[in-house]
Amino acid sequence: MDSIQTSVLAGHSSSNATLFHRIRFLAPDASVIIDFSDGNSVYIVRDIEMDRARSTVRTDRVCCAADFAPTDGLSGDRDTALAQATAECLKQAGETVITVDRSLPYLYAHFIGEAGIAIEYSPELGVANRRSKGEEEIEHLRHAQAVTGEAVTFACRTIAHAKPDRNGLLQHEGSLLTSERLRSMITAFLVERNFSNAHDSMVVTIPSVADCHHFGAGPLKADLPVIVDIFPMDNATRYNGDMTRTVVNGTPSDELVQMHATVCEAKVAGCAALKAGTTGEAVHLATTEVIKARGYSMARGETRHDVTVPTMRHGTGHGIGLEVHEPILLDDGAGEILENEIFTVEPGLYSSTLGGVRVEDMVLATENGHKILSLLHEGLNWRD
Structure with a gap:
């Protein structure tokens, strides 16, 4: 030795x-x-x-x-x-x-x-001693994710309850609801709970959603999907949350409903594959098998693709803890998963014309399987 x-x-x-x-x-x-x-x-x-x-x-x-x-x-x-x-x-x-x-x-x-x-x-x-989380760290992350879920709920309900004007532009409390405005509202919501939102949040819709890490810009509209991705830090512990949901104010298209169902199914498959002793690559493959089986494809790196056609353009997830993105990835070539590692599982599909869908949870890898740290509604309708 x-x-x-x-x-x-x-x-x-x-x-x-x-x-x-x-x-x-x-x-x-x-x-x-x-x-x-x-x-x-x-x-x-x-x-x-x-x-x-x-x-x-x-x-x-x-x-x-x-x-x-x-x-x-x-x-x-x-x-x-x-x-x-x-x-x-x-x-x-x-x-x-x-x-x-x-x-x-x-x-x-x-x-x-x-x-x-x-x-x-x-x-x-x-790196190695940060991957497998202790009991206190798990509780810190559970709390961070619970508050993140509250922020996601606040944002999605704000979108869902906004009033479309005659042009379909969403109005909130008498003023235009834009990505920038809602992101500021999310930050204020988090600050009141002693969370930092230094990296901002994503509130993104057509056409910017074709870039799956665009933060969003401009007015939000009725009948179109909005991806809400929030990843703040708990100031008390410095541990991070990370959660994504997709919301539609109005009636989603049939194509979007199919995309959403596929993404949710892919997330279930990825979570089911996630446990100590398997690999990050195996989890990613379980996710992408569903994506491909439902008629969609992957488009990674420099791969040329039609941005109007729904594709998944990233790995399944990443480690999380004191940083939002930590080793290891749930992606091609990723190594063995350790007991009590915590990951995001976040499949998505993106089209510049149909819109985008991403659903993300924080998941604990156990010896026998997985645990989602903070369960939250996954549907497109957030009016209830």
């Missing part, structure tokens, strides 16, 4: 989810955790944050950059000084080689390299 090497995680814990997962501490400036191969650790943070960090971070020592000043002194630039101190701490400890993850800023690599310390990249550092 390979020996455990000293590892370094560095950056801003508010944006570096791997660092936050390790320290569970938010600081307004960059910080560093060094986990030494002998089991000891050092957390280096700005001096004014040290007392607060000592009560939170699981570490043997909490220090600041001044505790590891090199012989020629620290830079007056705060970030540079922290990188210098990191290199000096490793040098004083006699380290000759360290392991880093995908998120290490080059600033740190530069000074660590200048100190004569070799750097080895590990694709699993900070």
Whole structure:
């Protein structure tokens, strides 16, 4: 068995989810955790944050950059000084080689390299231990998804209860209901519940829906499908929700009803295939088999296709946790699923003329099967 090497995680814990997962501490400036191969650790943070960090971070020592000043002194630039101190701490400890993850800023690599310390990249550092969720993490995600479901319900009902004018444009409380307006309303709804919507939401209809990650623009209309995709962060825990539903104000076309039925069936198939021990690829294949069996096709990457013809243009889903998109994917080539991993399952079909449909839930992989974390109505009619 390979020996455990000293590892370094560095950056801003508010944006570096791997660092936050390790320290569970938010600081307004960059910080560093060094986990030494002998089991000891050092957390280096700005001096004014040290007392607060000592009560939170699981570490043997909490220090600041001044505790590891090199012989020629620290830079007056705060970030540079922290990188210098990191290199000096490793040098004083006699380290000759360290392991880093995908998120290490080059600033740190530069000074660590200048100190004569070799750097080895590990694709699993900070990834493997985040994939399988603990009981507390599952509850955090369950709560995040429940509030996300409330926001989806609010948005879909707002669309469903809007009044079409003579041109079929939806009016809400006397004013035109646009994608931009409803997205702002969703953000306000989430802020009131202590959730952040930093990535915005998707409220998208014809023709923009042909681009399955378009956020939406312009007026919403009667009898046309609107995809509502909301993926906010719980400010209290920093765990994310992610849910999508499709709503029609009025009467959907027969073609759209068929598309929606196919997507819902594909989601059921994907969920049924999702369990610990299988692969993300197997889940994706189960989903796409339904799509193809119902007469639709896949259009990935640079594949040329008629955007008016309904196709599925993405994988079945992705891991989720402290980030909305986490490894692994439910897609071609994806590897083994672990017990207590949590994924989105989100098949969709998209046409610039018929409209788009996507239905998405957050799903926990168990030893014997799966659990949907927050059940919600899946139909096109949200008036009830």
